[in-house]
Every structure is written in structure tokens, then in C-alpha cells.
Amino acid sequence: MDATPAPRAYGVDLRDHLVFPGLINAHDHLHVNAIPALGGHAPFPNSYAWIRAFQEHFQAPEVMAALRLPKALRMRHGALKNLLAGTTCVAHHDPWHPVLDEEDFPVALLRDYGWSYALGWPEYGPPVRESFAATPAEHPWLIHLAEGTDAVARAELAQLDQIGCLAGNSVLIHGVGLSSEDIERAIAQAAAVVWCPSSNLRLLGHTLDPRRLCAAGRLALGSDSRLSGARDLLDELAGAVDRYGLDPAQLLALVTTQAAHILRMPSRGHLQPGAVADLVVVEDLGGDPVRSLAGIARSQIRAVLRDGMPRIADPDFAEWFAVAGVDAVPVTLDGRPKLLASALADPALLALEPGLELAAGPCSDERVLVAASGGLG
Template sequence: MTSTPLFLANASDAAGRRFDLRVAEGRVAGSAPQPGDHVLDLAGRCLRPGLINAHDHLQLNSLPRLKYRQQPHANVAEWIADIDAQRALDPRLRANAARSKPARLLAGGLKNLLAGTTTVAHHDPWHPRLDDEDFPVRVLRSAWSHSLGLDGDAAVRAACHGAPAGEPWIVHAAEGVDDAARLEFERLEALGCLGPRTLLVHGLALDDAQQRRLVQAGGGLVWCPASNLHLFGRTIAPQALAAQGRLALGSDSRISGTRDLLDELAVARQHSMLDEMALEALVSTQAAALLRLPDCGHLAPGARADLLVLPAGLALSRARRADVELVAVDGRILLADPHLPGLDDADLLPVRLDGRPKLLHARLVAALQLEDVTEPGLDLAPALEALS
């Protein structure tokens, strides 16, 4: 759906510099207004590209964090075995499995949108629901394998070498702290699966030499620090990979990660020496480069009009979803603050998010109702009252 051209005046960037931005036909269209544009005066608010979440399992976000032992795991295989043993016993796992797949995916998309994320790398099989116009975020189509542990060497090699040209190939690897996790890098290298399109997820067991070999091969790493800390009690030192542009950030799903990508950024800040600029790159320019998304992660003319507005002066790594004042995907406003000057969109309905008034797109409200999707902290009652 093509939205009305939008002119955002008096925005500021992360450094506080003022600029204007025009959006037309879902793309950034320069900085000069045109007759008929819908004008929003941001009055100095910070305008950024929508965030890129480099790793999630969308269908698992209705679950809380789970772990069935007190001590840290040595390898993700232990955690998977614990989950498998509880599938028929834990009522939370049973309830999630009983939900329809479209509803579970929608819950994951909603989680991302509410935190300003507009593009997500979903590490699971494609589902037609992800193509629907009312799905909250753009979901990346890419080649992937789950892991050597679940798929086996032959299937991983075939998937890597059969990946379409121009797409990244993404795989969980070295997710643990033991020798078996560390040796997964050597196995992937022996299979010929380390190259410019390779993105390893987690990589917790990689030593410095293996990180260097990954960079030399042209590959990269998706860092999910909260999941690492929850399952294994530690995470990587990200400085070297980040400095070389070979690191992106992923939230993972809520079953092991944080609530959303903004919370993940806070964890990344707390467990690294990365400055704010480096942290922002992990969910914008660096993520876009590693995921081969040349029209995402920036606001240059021709880029996708994926937009995030936050209060002026608020560092991204210290923002929470209640701070989000606008999110647009392909130029269509899906979430906004009702106090945003000039906002007048009949497609937006009132809701409350973490106790604050917000506006949510009517099509998304309808989808959440239809599929009976709820989100902790999101109250649709004002929208339903407005429709009655």
C-alpha cells in the first residue's frame, strides 16, 4: 500500500544536527517538501532509520525466558535437550505450541515493531503469514541452516553451497563454552562454509584466532549477549569484530533473550566497551551490510522509508519502547505518539503501551484481535472503545 507523501521537518540526528526528510512511495525522497505532503514538525526529535534485528525466532516470543537448571550450560545442546524433555510437561510450552503458527509469528512481529525494529532476520522456515500486508515488520528472506548439531554436516554444507547469490547464509555456531562448541568453527571451515556470505549466530566459543579467520574469510557474527548470559553465564568481547564492521546485534527470542532489541542494546552497552556510535551501527549500517540490505539502515535518498523517532538527546541504548514516538515501515506510520505535532492519520487508533498513550495502525489492531494476540504492557482497550 502506497502511503501519502510525508515531510518530516526539524528532525535531528544522533549527533543533534538538524535536517528535514521527505518520504514518497515508501522511499526517502530528499529533503525538500512538495505540495500535498503530510507535514510533521518533529521539533528537534531524533529521527533514525528503523532498527534491524539480525536474529530472532518470531514464533517463540510469546514465551517467557526458560531454563530448567541453575548452573550455566556448557553447550546449547544441553539447553535444547532440557526444553525437549519439558515439551509435554511445562504448561507454558504446551500453551505456545497450541497457538496457531500465524498468531505466534504475529506476536513476534509486534514485539519488534513496538521497539522501533522494522526489519528482522527470522531464523526459521518461511511461512506465508510473513508476506501479509498487515504483518508489522519486514522479514528478511535469506538462506540459513539451524546448526551443525541439529542439521548435521552434510545438510549444513548443502545449504551453504546452495544459497542463492546475493543472500547471506546464516547458521547458529559455537553456541556454548566447551570444546564441542569451539570445534564447530573448525568443522564449518572444513566443510567450506566460511566465506563472505557467512553469518555465524552467537559464536560464544570462538577464540581470538578463530575470530580473525572469520574476518579474513569475509564473514561476520550476530551477537546476542542477553541469550548468551542467560544460558552460559558469559558473552563475547565484541570490540574487535565491531571495529572491523563484522558484527550485528540480534535479540534472539524471549525464550532465552531480552524483551526486545532496545533492551538488547542496553545489555550490549553494559557488557562491552562499545560507545554509542558503535552500538547504533550494530542495528543499522553494520547489520544492513552483513545482511546484504543496501537500502536499509540509513536515510539517504532512495533508501526504504523505515523510520524511528525518539525524544531529542536520548541515546538509543538507553531508550525503551515507551519512549518510541513514531515507527514507519516503507513510509507507512504503524506506531506513533499522539502528542506528535501535526499527526493526523485516520488509520491510527489509541492504545496504551507500558502505561503511556500511543497510536497503533488500525489494520494491526484488527489482526491482533482476529488472531487473539496479546502483548504484556500493550492495552488495546482504547482502540476497541474507539471502534465501538
């Protein structure tokens, strides 16, 4: 961001507020966030056992109905889920889809990267060795690894290293089965891990100890999809506050500066000159400023901006939408009134997100331009 206000720039009174960079979700599968989760089987010894159990779940009527929805719509829903919780950039760990390139896609995406799915599931995604070799060293290379507590998961880091795919750009998703020796081995290679504790605990009954990786700057946080993980990254942060031996500032780094460094996105995760203008505005609750973000519900966020434009905000920011020329509609988010950019208010999209709906009233079914009235008080 340019620190010098432009002529005729619009001023927003944010006294008693805090401004954070847009959060970075280092791991999600955007297209499956509306798919009903598998219940009644956990804990699994590893993710491969979960995948096998899920095959029968695909035949459930509610799963089949969800999968019949267009993938583009499901991708947009996964992105909207993230945006509502202050996440403006996501690492999507699946094949690319044309909708991800649309100008009005709700979030920014990690783009310069390589990926494979997992060592034990070679039939899905790019082949491991070929994908790693084709990924430039300056770009991150993502793979699910050691996602389990059994011998299969515990052996995977050594296997990855043996085939020459453990390096400074290797980003290992989950890492639950990593031993302390494995963690030191990964750090020595400058590899990194994406930690998804809610997903780990739900599927495996266990998650990794994040302290050593965090201290080395080699840890980021991901929500995973709702198939197994938290509702969103903000809920993931709230669940980790005062747990796992990490203080609030360390947790914030996992979704801002540290995530940006690991994913090689120098213009994200901070508020210094040159950063993208993706912002999260919250009320200053006093005390440790990070706790004004880490620990709140998504409905408590005052505003989320993408590229300097408000996308969802409290109604008293109506003038901000109007001055920015952003068409918006009134909605409720978990029972609280909000304004949502109308480009995100497709009824089919809103129908997929529990807790988000058009506000009741005579204009609730129309796309309206929020009038520049009332201001910010």
C-alpha cells in the first residue's frame, strides 16, 4: 500500500479500531466446503483410511446432491467462506479451475506453486517426483504428508527425502506423524509445515506440537475444508488461543507474515508500503491487540477489504461502499446485520453458507446501491 494518501482520498474514522492485513489460509479445498462431513468413524490411523471410508459416503443422498452443484459455484462458496472470516488469500490444494481466474472471485489465491496430493494416493493429482522437479525452487511445492499417527504416516518424511523431494520449497500439509527428529530434519532443509489442528483432531484424534516449527519460522496455519476442519480460519485461530504453547502474536504470524514467507508471497501478510490493500478491521477490545482478532467470531469483524474495496462490513460503513462505488446489499451474518458486495450476493451462493442470508425487508431481493448517508458517526 502507498503510505501517502492520494488527492481526494476518502477518509475513514477508525478510532477505537485495529487494522490487520487480510489473513492467509495456507490450506483449503475450496470446492468441498458444502459437502456433508463423514461422521461416526474417527479417529482414523491415517488420512488414507479416511479416504477409503469416505468412498461409501459418496453414495449418501445428501452428498450426491451437494456434488451435483456446479463446481464453479462450490469453488466460489469455499472462497466466500474464507472472506467472511477475514481471509483474503487462500492456498487451494486441488486441480485448478477456470472460475479461479475470474475477476470477481471472492479471494486472492496462491498461484505460483507446484503440488502433489500425497505419497499414498498417487492416482489423484500430479505425480510426486515429476511435480517436484517441475516446480522452480523459488515457488512453494505442496503435499499432504504424515497425515496420521501410525507407522505409515510416520515413515513418509523419510520416503519424501529418499526420493529427493524434501527441500527449501517443500510445504508439508498436516505433519501429524512427524517425530521430533523429523521436524529437525525438515527445518534443516528449510522445509515448512501447514498445521490444521481442528482437522487433525477430528479425523486422527491428535495433532502435532507446533512450537519448534513455529520458533523456526517454518509453520503456517490452514483451516482445511469443512469436510474435516474448522468452519473457517478465524475459528481455527480461536481454537488455538491459549493452547499448544503459542502466544497470540505467534498465532497471528501463522496467518500473516509467516504464511506469506512460506508461500513466497512478499506483498501479503503485512501493512508495509507495497503490500496489497487487503485488510481486516476489528474493534479494539483493549489489552493484547492480537486478541481483538484471534478469538472473535466472524460476525464481530467490522469490515473486510479486498484490493482496497469493502466487501463485507457493518452497516455504519455504508458511506464507504458508496464512495468506493461498490454496489452492496443488506444481509445478516450469524444474526448480525452486514452489508455485502452485491457481486457476492448470488442467491445460489448465499444458500450454501449457513448463517448468511439476505436481510428481511422490501429491498432484500434486490441489488441496491448503498446510499452515502449516515456516514460513520
